[in-house]
Amino acid sequence: MPLSFTPVIGLEIHVQLATVSKLFCSCSTDYIGQKPNTNVCPVCLGLPGTLPVLNGRAVEFATKTALALNCRVRNRTRFHRKNYFYPDLPKAYQISQYDLPLAVGGYVELTEADGSKRRIGIQRLHLEEDTGKLVHIASDGRLSGALYSLVDYNRAGIPLMEIVSAPDITSPAQAKEYVARLRQLVRYLGVSDGDMESGSLRVDANISVKVSDGRWGKKSEIKNMNSLRAIERALEYEIERQSSMLARGEEVEQETRHWDDAAGVTRSSRSKEEAHDYRYFPEPDLLPLVLEEGFLEEIAESMPELPWEVFKRFEEVYGIEPEDAALLSERRDVAAYFEACVKAGASPDKAANWIKTELFRVMNECKCSADDFPVRPEALTELLRKVEQGDLSATAAKDVFGLMAGQGLRLDEAIKAAGVSVGKVSGGALKDIIDEVLRENAEVIEDIKSGRDKKGKKVKFLQGLVMRRTKGQADPQEVSELLDESLNN
Amino acid sequence: MELWKLPAWKIAEEVRRGNLSASQVVESHIRRMESLEPSLNAMITPMPEEARRRALAVDEALSKGTDLPLAGVPVAVKDLLCTEGIRTTCGSRVLGEWKSPYTASAVRYLEENGAIVIGKTNMDEFAMGSSTEQSAFGATSNPWDLSRVPGGSSGGSAAAVAAGYAPIALGSDTGGSIRQPAALCGVYGLKPTYGLVSRWGLIAYASSLDQVGPFSRDLVDLALVLEVISAYDPLDSTCVPGSRPRYRDALKAHDLKGQRIGFLKGYQDFDMDDEVKEKLAFALRICQEGGAEMMEVSLPVSTGYGLPCYYIVAPAEASSNLARYDGVQYGLSEEGKSILELYLKTRGKGFGNEVKRRILVGTYVLSSGYYDAYYLVAQKVRRLIADEFARAFSAVDALIMPASPTVAFKKGEKLDDPIQMYMSDLFTLPVNLAGLPAVSMNVGYSKAGLPVGVQVVAPKWGEMEILKVASVLTDAVGSPKVAMGGEG
Amino acid sequence: MAISEADVRRVALLARLEVTDEEARSLAEHFGKILEHFHRLQELELSEVDPFSLEGPGTPWRSDEAKPWGGRDEILSEAPRREGDFFVVPRIVEEE
């Protein structure tokens, strides 16, 4: 019987929290694009004699996430020191949580391709501080072969929330889905921007492969996966690599491997000169982390509706197709925008359609959020109403929308600026336009009159020109009648 | 008038009244320091010029009507308290000429009240030692006998106060580093309750044990300085919020009626100098005559196991606290082809033997496979010690114990035998393990003329209590004398 | 309990301390003596003792406000090796 291979995957995710100051000092967390070593102070540089003071907001954010992940949050926990030497770690220890994490035992529910539900367990969620950054570039800009590395501590001390999943994930697609759900959640909660490319959300994977003959390979830890796609590809590669080794009867080594996105392979990290021995012990510079009476209740009360709840409601209450409901509930700002349209009187279907095409297109261009999108939901609803009443064609409405979004015009101003009159172009006005078109297309008229338009294509062509010139504001029936009239004269 | 002999409160009073200028006071102390320093080596960095400048500024502020309770009072500061713009060495080579861009809160509080730092005092490297011989800047001599040690690790601060460089000094106490040198130099030394005084700017040895505290030759000065340095500081998360009592009020006590004073059961059988035992008995008699009810207390875990417990807990924390001295951001940095080589060489060269020993012990007891057998066991014993003291203090208000089992010993005598050296702190370190306050004070002199001290220990936040007992003892034995420091 | 020089070297590497052969020898001896001392702790009954209490007040919480610190130049000027705004270390082979 041929062997079969089952992957066993667990993910460790580090999420930078969107606090304005660092975890244990008052330095700004706004470090992207900053001059090196500017967001630093004696505390986050670990200078002698300095001491940490905990940022309460970081605790709030981590707690909020933990509750949303159905975790059990503990009222009393503590911080530990994780000791190791590395130049990006100023104190030579990281303040983290160890034996008593802030939260344990939650789950995320995923929907499989076939619609079935699957729960991925969360083992723990804890707070810790980020490290600085090493830059491996020589002064002359050479990328490799530099004789030295440069250290920037701007990132050192930014609060991180580490979320460790149970080894419940059984496919790369599932892993990707799990990360996507978590990223969506932290964005919904406003506790992180969740950006993978810039490193706000970093994923490490532990993966091993179980063989149907009872063998079980050792796990590797995969690092450096900087997008959802990378996670999927790296895990696919790794399953293939481990499975084929096991198929050949080889041993899989326990090691750390790096995903090389360009080459599409994982590579073994150059082995370290010693095994890690972090010598954890309770951080004596901090007292226990205590959540006061009522704190959890307060956090629970401030909890927004969660993305999966919003999704469900969009499906059930508004009858939106699952695919559209997923799109609309992906981001909290978009979901809120959609609902505001519906509340203002838009039909859910029409609003959904418009948002997933036009709103997304313009938002992509301006990189703005739906919260501060220049066309407010009420205005969009009004626009949609005009389309529905036949006052504006779909084409004209898009132009009007573009002007409202791009130049911040009010609906009436935009309609004027777009040169589309409200109501249909008909009667004399339409006749004028038709005459104009006919004047400009004398040859076509010749063709038609001389009977060379047997299939009526040329008449259709002229109708199209007229419609375009009226920006779709004419009734096609009327255009057809008036055009016939003129051609027959 | 020899201004350097005045207590701090008197200096402040005269300077505030305009009878003396801060500059005069500082000048007198600088001269005293400069004349004795060649024989004592109590300072790592004397700061005469900075002190003169500060004195002018204090005089100027007073003339503008600023109220400064410690106006013009010179203070010597242990060289592990950061002082902005002046190097802080911790008695080590590893920090090089590093200057902190901030000042330790305890020092800042003193300066804000008009005190003037006259220099940074010598110490055992990173406060690891009991003799101030293990300093990269040479040993300090005991001002009562130059061939002997002043105790440690705050030996420079103790010697400076004993010899009159300054009426007050700051030290730090992790296992007895204030109280033992205070006893050996014949001055007051107070180790506050853990959490009373801010540790911001105190370079850490063992964070869960370290406390900043004052030295003085006058009990009012001790209480006064404690009032100033114990202000709550949000920069230290372990510093306990709330206001502090006016500690000087404790000194109004002239008897101990209604007080229950404990002493160690069978203390005569402990391994101590006979003269230390005699003076301890003398102190107990004073308490009894002062009306206290005397009670035997037994502390078998603290006295029997405190030492090994301490020498696991403190080095464990130290191994982590001292890991940052790696030659990347500041201080000594050796060349290395790899980062590992740079670390190994910098740290190998930067630290002295005792510091290396403790870093290695600390690393070992935390390392995988040994944590449970050592670190965890020691933390459990620490808990037992705290509980044992708590039980004792349900029966007594204060305890009188030896501050050091011996008088000042000869230089070099214990250097080759670390464990003998560690024994110096046998009676002081359980107090740190339990987080309690204690004052060490002089109760007389040996036949050879060496000071002998005892310590008074109280439950947490019992600073008023220990000062009360110290006050009654002082009434009987008198204030400490100024040591001649090899002069005359 | 005997401690070998190899033990000392293992711990010294973990602590990033260069030790000479001579030091390793004397430290091994010293370690042995100290550890012997430590073993006395095992005489105590400790099974019921909770060493890390979570009792008492919690660590204070700071409010989340960013306050820039003005002294970076002083800190950079202490750097043993510096390039522009960076601290400099020997080339790190990318490992994590």
Ligand SMILES: [Mg+2]
């Ligand atoms: Mg982590």
Ligand SMILES: [Zn+2]
């Ligand atoms: Zn900072």
